[in-house]
Amino acid sequence: MGEETAPESVQELIEDSHVRVTRTEGFSPFRGVIHVVISRARVPVAKHRKRLINHSGRLGNMALLRPEEHLELLNTVEALGGWRLPDAMDPGPGPDESAWKVEVRREGREHSFSFTRAGAGSDTRYRELVDAVVDLVKEHTGDVPFRNVFHEPEDRGYVDIDSRPPARVLIDGRAIGHRTPLYTYELASGKHTVRLIAKDEGYDRTYDFKVEPGKTTVLHLDLR
Secondary structure, eight states: OOOOOOOOOHHHHHTTOEEEEEEEESSSSEEEEEEEEEEETTEEEEEEEEEETTOSOEEEEEEEOOHHHHHHHHHHHHHTTTTTOOOBOOSSOOTTSOEEEEEEEETTEEEEEEEEHHHHTTOTHHHHHHHHHHHHHHHHHOOOOOOOTTSOTTTEEEEEEEEESOOEEEETTEEEEEESSEEEEEEESEEEEEEEEETTTTEEEEEEEEEOTTOEEEEEEEOO
C-alpha cells in the first residue's frame, strides 16, 4: 500500500490567500472603504481602511484572526461562487448608489468583479459575499471613526482605548456607538472622561484622561 498523504493544516489551506472588498462609489465622506482578510506567512489578519476625499491620509484598524475564521470565510466565498461571479454594474448608477469591487485569491487562483445592487438585481450572492467579509472584519477591528483631518491640529487630538473585557464606550457622558477596541477617535484637545460598560461581566468603570493637541492618547484599561 502507498503512503497516505497527511491532511493539510488550516494554515496551509489559507496560505497566500485574501478576500478584499472595496466600496468605490456612493455618497460618503470617504473616497474608498476597504475590508480585507489576508494571510501572509500563514498569519491571518483583518484590515479595515478608509481613504479620505481630497487628502492623502487614510484611517484604519487591523486585528489578528484565528486561521479557522479565515478558512471559513474562504469556504463561504467559494460556496457563493466568488471565483466565477461576473461584473454586474448598473449602466447608470445614481450618485448615492454604492458600487463594490471584490478581489479574491486562493491557492494561486485569482478573480475580481465589480457590482452595484441594481446591477446584481435578484442575485443575492453578491451582497451576501460582501456582508460576510465586512461582518468578519468589523467583528475584529470595529468600525473606523471619521477623523476630520481638516481641523487645525492645535484644536484636536485622538484617543485609542483598549479594555479587558471589551466594553461599550461613553465619552463625556455620551454614548458614541462603539465598543473597545477603539482607535483614532477624534476629540477636542483637553480633559475628558470615558465610561466603559461590560454589562455581561458586570463591570462599569469611569476614567479621566487628557488629549494633547495633534497627538493620540493610548489607554489600556483592565476593568476587572
